[in-house]
Amino acid sequence: MDKLTVMISGGFSPAYRAVLPEFERSTGVAVTTLSGASQGKGPKTIKSQLEQGTEVDVVILSREGLNELIAAGYIATGSEAELASVPLAAAVRKGSPKPDVSTVDALKQTLLNTPRLVMPASTGGIYMTDVVFPKLGLAGKVTPKMVPRGTDSTDMLAAGEADLAIGPVSEIISQPGVELVAPLPDEVQLVQMFTASIVKTAHNPEQARKLIEFLVSDRTTKAIKESGMQPVGIGRKP
Template identity: 50%
Template sequence: MVHLLKYLFAYALFLTLSTPAIAQLEVMISGGFQGPYTQMLPSFERTTGIKVITKSGASQGSGPKTIKAQLLTGTTADVVILSREGLTELIAMNKILPNSDVDLAQVPIGLAVPAGNAKPDILSTKAFVDALVKAKKIVVPGSTSGIYLTKEIFPKLGISDQISVQITERGAQATTLLANREANIALQPSSELINVAGIDYVGPIPDSLQLIQTFAAAITTNASNLEGAKKLIEYLSSPIAVGPIKNSGMNVIQSK
């Protein structure tokens, strides 16, 4: 019996040492590019044999759930995917491998209402303002788009005291509130409003008020799987990404 146990132990050790470890890659992503990423990830893992561990964080904002805050407190990631505004902050903090950043897609700010509600006219600035004032309760994420709306657009329009704005840490929390009818309008990247259960996407806000966000990917300075990180970014920025990007309400980056 002792000999059998020794044999089994030795065989198990042999299998452990002789079987190549599955390559792993850690990604931290914000909500804006989540749609295309989720659609493309299975085929990337299948074709490369790389197992991807996905973590989530906001592009910008305050609190512990931003990508910046998580990296500063020791959360590991080989690749980050977030708005260009948030990425610029990480580059300034020397958290990004120089020249590793690649733009993936662009997206406008859009407006959504609870499923089944009447869709307001938002084609003109006046119509958009009227819709916000009439709605009263508005929800926005505390990231790039929400910062832009609350700090620039609402004051510019002079309606800050005519509307009630709830700011959530993440875009997914905003759409959950909208789906639960705890808000009448959500304003955030269109890619976070399309194909979301319980809400109806109305369209982009007027061009005169618009913020077109660019979402980009980059390799962190502490990346442990540099080659895998390069492969993922190449994959997400390849022609294969065109379909998923468009299906998520985003625009393909035009080649220069």
């Protein structure tokens, strides 16, 4: 049986896991799925795991993270494919009151009034701390708990260990025990593009190409939309 190893970050994971069984059935390719953050520090990032020698055929992560991998020489030239986009949003524990994040001023006040804010230390969290907080005058005034992955933040929220989480919509609506408040206002929004690429050292490049072709096809559109993302793959029906 043909084999394939994929390393994926959180944003596209719900859609990917929904369609993976169909890919395996239709192609006969057995896929091993590993997990890693698109960006950040520490051993859990995709980049760090590649640096440690983890053997991977395909990576699926944010465009920002992919750009870092390209710069580091890990990606096969021309193999990048855009899969889906997703905005950042706020979330609360299921059943908790939903704060106002509908405008920039409302979001700013909500962040100031949130004692326990949690965010992933990956693309979305980096954007919030490096761009949004300074823009809103919140640098040094709001200190979020930064965790490696988006699922770590929603787990804390569900367990009552945090009051508000910010992350990609797809990492919120797929998680138990949490509720979507709303996407962030356009003025401070980051719409992440999730991409798939073949790793330069891939042992199974042919199977890798099959997977990417499948992910950008119409066969994954429904799962992508149900996960709160917008499909953008080439060849999709409008």
